[in-house]
Amino acid sequence: MTMPDNVAAAKAALAHLDIEQNENAIKSKSRDFFWYSPVLKARMDHLVADFVVSPRNEAEVIEVLRICYAHDVPVTTRGAGTGNYGQAMPMRGGCVMHLRHMTGVKEIAPGRVICEPGILLKDLDAACKADSGQEIRMFSSTWATATIGGFIAGGSGGVGSCTWGSLRDLGNIIRLRVVTMEEEPRVLEFRGEELARVSHAYGTNGIITEIEMPLAPAYDWVEMFVACEDFMDAARFAEELANEDGILIKLASVYEAPAPFDYFQRLKGHVTDKDTVIGLMVAPHSMDGFETFLGRRPQARVIYRSDDNDWARGPGPVFEYGWNHTTLRALKVDPSITYLQVRYGFPEHLNLVEKMRDEFSPEVLQHLEVLRENGKVMFAGLSLVKFTTEARLDEIVRIHEEAGAMIFNPHRYTLEEGGRQTVDDRQLAFKREADPKGLLNPGKMIAWDDPDFDFSEMYAYPKMTAAE
């Protein structure tokens, strides 16, 4: 692969920074988890950065952005590259800026932490727990491998969202410090309404260099699997538990039978192919309340408790069965599985779930995550889809939408198509200010590239590097 002159010049100007030399490493640092989607896999598999640079601090981030601006080189920021939707894929090559060195924790106080973006979620939690028995309110199920910056720029919520709602909800991010990509990059501090400019913007309009997040108390969560023979019993169990105001939970996931039997290897011998399974994290001081709740529901049986079990081989963290880890486990067993992200909004959530299940099971198996939205318990669906063709996948999406179940389509790489299919005006307006040349993670914001796009078909970024 030959490097265009401008890119080579930028790379040379940054030679005093930590630049990846290994070709294989450059390839692997150019990839994220886009391949969960057969649609994206068919389109993005060949993409690769021209070079990868890992700044050590904000000053070096500024330097990377200034130099790349001067040379018209695209910059795609990378936390750990666990994103789906191809968020961290360098569509036009250029520079991948990897934040793995920026892992500092600057301050921990009651209810809040200030840190750098590149710290892994698990390391951030460990620091908060060691300091004062605290932890972040919510984390992506990629807690062990993903960064807080990537979670904020690319994620939406996760383990903890059953209590605290989504990342975008007021109060779930306190402050972000952001560097722009201009001739002379500026450093800005965002709070309140301004947070929406850059959170979940895929790094298309500014690079987050410091983060202030709210904290919750860290408990030794009791992790459990509960089995039910009836799927709707399991869905109601999860919802009703989340509605118990006095029982503190951090996770309530529902996996429709036979997914647990077929895909959760470590549950073999503990479940049958008739069992729908509920994954739970309950605060230890809520276990008495939980057991009372459970005692009222003889249709549910606890098959695993992290604090008390005789399993020869433990299942590992229960949250690593939830959120998008469910898809991962299914994929490993059956590579034809992909997924959808569905919003089953209150108060129709249970009805909608039942309807979609009647319509599609087993082609689409329900995987629900309890989520709070506007104070109400509802479900995020990360349904397991047996993939056949793109046309059928689109049809499944359409039928969900027609029924009133909103889809955040993970088979698209743009912000709009993966979101609510409309331009986020705040993100667009800020991109005009902060990235006048359109070099930050190009190809991810349709509103920037093609304001008149009508969403009648999948967007194809015209400047995307062509496959060879």
Next chain:
Amino acid sequence: MTMPDNVAAAKAALAHLDIEQNENAIKSKSRDFFWYSPVLKARMDHLVADFVVSPRNEAEVIEVLRICYAHDVPVTTRGAGTGNYGQAMPMRGGCVMHLRHMTGVKEIAPGRVICEPGILLKDLDAACKADSGQEIRMFSSTWATATIGGFIAGGSGGVGSCTWGSLRDLGNIIRLRVVTMEEEPRVLEFRGEELARVSHAYGTNGIITEIEMPLAPAYDWVEMFVACEDFMDAARFAEELANEDGILIKLASVYEAPAPFDYFQRLKGHVTDKDTVIGLMVAPHSMDGFETFLGRRPQARVIYRSDDNDWARGPGPVFEYGWNHTTLRALKVDPSITYLQVRYGFPEHLNLVEKMRDEFSPEVLQHLEVLRENGKVMFAGLSLVKFTTEARLDEIVRIHEEAGAMIFNPHRYTLEEGGRQTVDDRQLAFKREADPKGLLNPGKMIAWDDPDFDFSEMYAYPKMTAAE
């Protein structure tokens, strides 16, 4: 007043314990806050215990109960006597057992505390905060004066219930240790379903000697008053704030105009008689989110912030304007004010509030407390009622009930009439076991005294000491 022989004998047998000698003290320790109700005031004002004993520990509680059982002496337990509903009034005289010495904190762990019943809520919070930055999830607005035992046996919820629901909800009490009143009192440990036997049972079927409660993190809550010219704007503000999943609050109260102007002396000069006021407690790390929320609602103005104000004389704790402290403040200015306890259940809560206000304001002024019930934000009403006659009060109650707004009538001294007007079978069944002679706080459980009572009029306990 002459003491019946059996009572004198019991008192003599307990002479080695801490027995109150002062007549005035005996009188004041025989009274609670029943007098908030003109109806109860007319009936209970004369009641007084024959003697007051203050056991130092569980062994002495057992001794009191054993001796009083042997001599057929009624025992009415007293925490601090801040209850309304005449809960702690000795209907037939006899013994008042005052738990003021039983204030030990036995253990504090992440998320839980074990303590004795007689500790004041504020002292319990202080101990938990000093130990590990924790506090109880919810407290009665009588935090400074009431005991945890009285709160559990007589209260329902309060400051914190906007997040955690009510005391009766699963998980909000972990364990209670209970002494029965039998020939040989037994000591029992209750968890789970068994907790309902004695919590909110007014001490009619067992005496709580040890309590295990869940804890939440203690924050330096920012206390605020917010004013709105429109009442329904204020009600919606409170509800919408409580529905913000990422903004952690501990209190959201709404006081209809002109109550704040007329009754909240320290707010004079800061509000007009047009202002409905919202009382709030917001976690400090949620203040950014709160300000964003506020900025979207220009109809609301913050008039007081505990962490930032130029008031010459501060208002004191904002929660001491909420829950039943609102009534107290109104009563002090206008002795003809009394109150009602109303349940405005989800999803009809806002409509019901509006309807009752249209019907009754200003005879009844709305005072709302945000509460969670079954996962949903709704309102508890502690409406301020301008009292005229008992007949009119009953009519106001009836109109509420007909509209679908349940009333917990604070003008009645029995469990049933102050509750859901039905027998709690678990409490009754346990009373049969634990208090076979019916000596514990007599006259408070209709189901015990008069199983066929038809609730067509106010219950009058036939054995109540007559007024002289």
